Amino acid sequence: MVRVPPVRGRGPGPISHGPRAVERALAAVSGVDLDVYAAALTAYRLLACSASVLGLSLDQVPVSWPVNVAVADSLLDRTEPLLAAGAYHACVANPPYITPKDPAVRDQVRAAYPQVAVGKYSLALPFTALMLEHLAAPGGFVAQLTANSFMKREFGKRYITEFLPRFDARWIIDTSGAYIPGHGTPTCILVHRARPPVGDTVTVIRGDRGEPHVPEDPARGLVWRAIEDAVDSRLAWDRFQAGAERARRGGDTL
Incomplete structure (x- = not known):
């Protein structure tokens, strides 16, 4: 989850990689996980990657660097400061795909998210509601890599017909054919903005077929590369259209 800090100055200027810029970047990023080990690993990775930008070792990391990572139940905890309402301009998640095994927890989540937690629901659905209705600032972006089971099973009917149409859908990307190490569940990427359509x-971006074999480098698999190319092409077209519209309004030439 990302907070966008205020930008001062008359222009963007060159990108800075100094200590202050790294500290501001860390302050703008937050994460919450139910697993204490996942949270600890995330904190370590944030510090290690930030230190590497400046060519520092971990023992040289300034103690003032903020690490906004908490251990909490994102769906049910309303006392954790990192889960404050409307705090984020961007939320990114790979939510759990499973149904809660504990009946008490399952009922608590169902009571907290009645609009999406229907029947034998996947936890991915209340996480969508959490981000779009609670965490994201108005107009904020919400992106998730999630199970596509809601497209095929009864519990997803209300989610598709009543909940998602309330928000501005930007991208629906079929990643069911992509090779993701450690994952066997068919997935998709959903990108919305927390505002009406x-x-x-x-x-x-619809899938046609999966990988013909396990790629040596998953990031360079045929499916992922095809998705990247399709996204790049669409973004390029959007930029062209926006530029053409500005030129038309301002009388400029392209």
């Missing part, structure tokens, strides 16, 4: 267009 704007326009009548949603960009959809």
Whole structure:
């Protein structure tokens, strides 16, 4: 989850990689996980990657560097400061795909998210509601890599027909054919903005086939590369259209 800090100055200027810039970047990023080991590993990775930008070792990391990582139940904890309402301009998640095994927890989540936690629901659905309705600032971006089971099973009907149409869908990307190490669940990427729908267009990237074999480098697999190419092409077209519209309004030439 990302907070966007205020930008001062008259122009963007060159990108700075100094200690102050790294500290501001760390302050803008927050994370919450139920697993204490996952939270500890995330904190370590944040510090290690930040130190590497400046060519520092971990024992040289300034004690003033903020690490905003907490151990909490994101769906049910309303006392954790990192889960404050409307705090984030961008939320990114790979939520759990499972149904809660503990009946008490399952009922608590169902009571907290009645609009999406229906039947034998996947936890991915209340996480969507958490981000779009609670964590994201108005107009904020919400992106998630999530199980596509809601497209095929009864528990996803209300989610698709009543909940998601309330928000501005930007991308729906089929990643079910992509090779993701350690994952066997068919997935998709959903990108929304926390606002009512704007326009009548949603960009959809549909899968045609999966990987013919396990790629040596998962990041360079045929499916992932095809998705990247499709996203880049769409973004390039959007930039062209925006530039053409500015030129038309201002009388400029491209």
